[in-house]
Amino acid sequence: MSTLTIDFAGELTRLEPGETFTIGRDGDLRLDDNPYLHRSFLVITFHDGLWWVHNSGSRLAAGLTDEAGLMRSTLSPGASLPVVFGRTSLTFAAGTTSYEVLLECAQESYRPVGGAAHDDGExxxxxxxxxxxxxxxxxxxxxxxxxxxxxxxxxxxxxxxxxxxxxxxxxxxxxxxxxxxxxxxxxxxxxxxxxxxxxxxxxxxxxxxxxxxxxxxxxxxxxxxxxxxxxxxxxxx
Structure with a gap:
């Protein structure tokens, strides 16, 4: 129930509690063609019943957004945020290159409440x-x-x-x-x-x-x- 699926450009990685996944120039998700990116930038781990994303870098920030784009949190250097949505977009930029990693959690902890759809016209x-x-x-x-x-x-x-x-x-x-x-x-x-x-x-x-x-x-x-x-x-x- 606590499996986390990481999707980067169609390349899927499935994590179980107890496993750690890193993103960076020397990470499990290796983006070694970008000198502006930290060697170890983002670290994904499971503890306290939730998956967490930790920013181990010193300069770059990342963003976590729910699937509908209604809620966005900024992950500053040294900070950690839980993955609480069923599908979360993890985005960051280094130099002129932007990246998006999709996180899909089998155990959804929070679901944003959408507003009522508006009618045609005004x-x-x-x-x-x-x-x-x-x-x-x-x-x-x-x-x-x-x-x-x-x-x-x-x-x-x-x-x-x-x-x-x-x-x-x-x-x-x-x-x-x-x-x-x-x-x-x-x-x-x-x-x-x-x-x-x-x-x-x-x-x-x-x-x-x-x-x-x-x-x-x-x-x-x-x-x-x-x-x-x-x-x-x-x-x-």
Missing amino acids: TTIAPTTFTESQLLVVLALAEPVLRRVGSGSSSVPSAVEAARRLGWAQTRFTRKLDNVCAKLSRAGVSGLHGGGAGSAANRRVRLVEYAVSSLLVTAADLPLLDATRTTAPGGVS
Whole structure:
């Protein structure tokens, strides 16, 4: 019942309690082609009735995310986190290379509770309603995170890239983004005030974090991105 299956690019390893698995340049999962990675970076062990991931490195952090992408924890150097979900995405980056390792635990300790699916048309968040085009703005920014569970803030596209994804003019996208952020700010969501280049990037990241965790947009909405490109430029308000 306590077996842990580790999946890296389709290569499966099954662990039983009492076994230890390491990830690094000299690990059981050997990533020796990346000089930016620690020789021994992550250590997976079983104790106290749970599987644990320990960060034995000194510089790099890792992230643990549930299968739905609703909950994410950062594993800092020297820290340990339990594997509590049935399926967990373990992600980390070294240099310019990002890695994803899937952990599947036969004994699930915790199951995140998802929100109710929203109906077609407008979505209500607190007292705030959004038009279809405003939701498309959020979806274009959140697309990389929704497609790849565990993706970090570096995957959130720029406003220019998101506008291009929708086939919109940059001014239109920026206006819709401002409207979305203003509505959520009035509803009590913090961190959505833009300004300089740095704060503008931060508000896009904060918007994506909120939208994904609150189920404002989900992976099931992604086909809307392609559908909108077949619509006339003025067809979505």
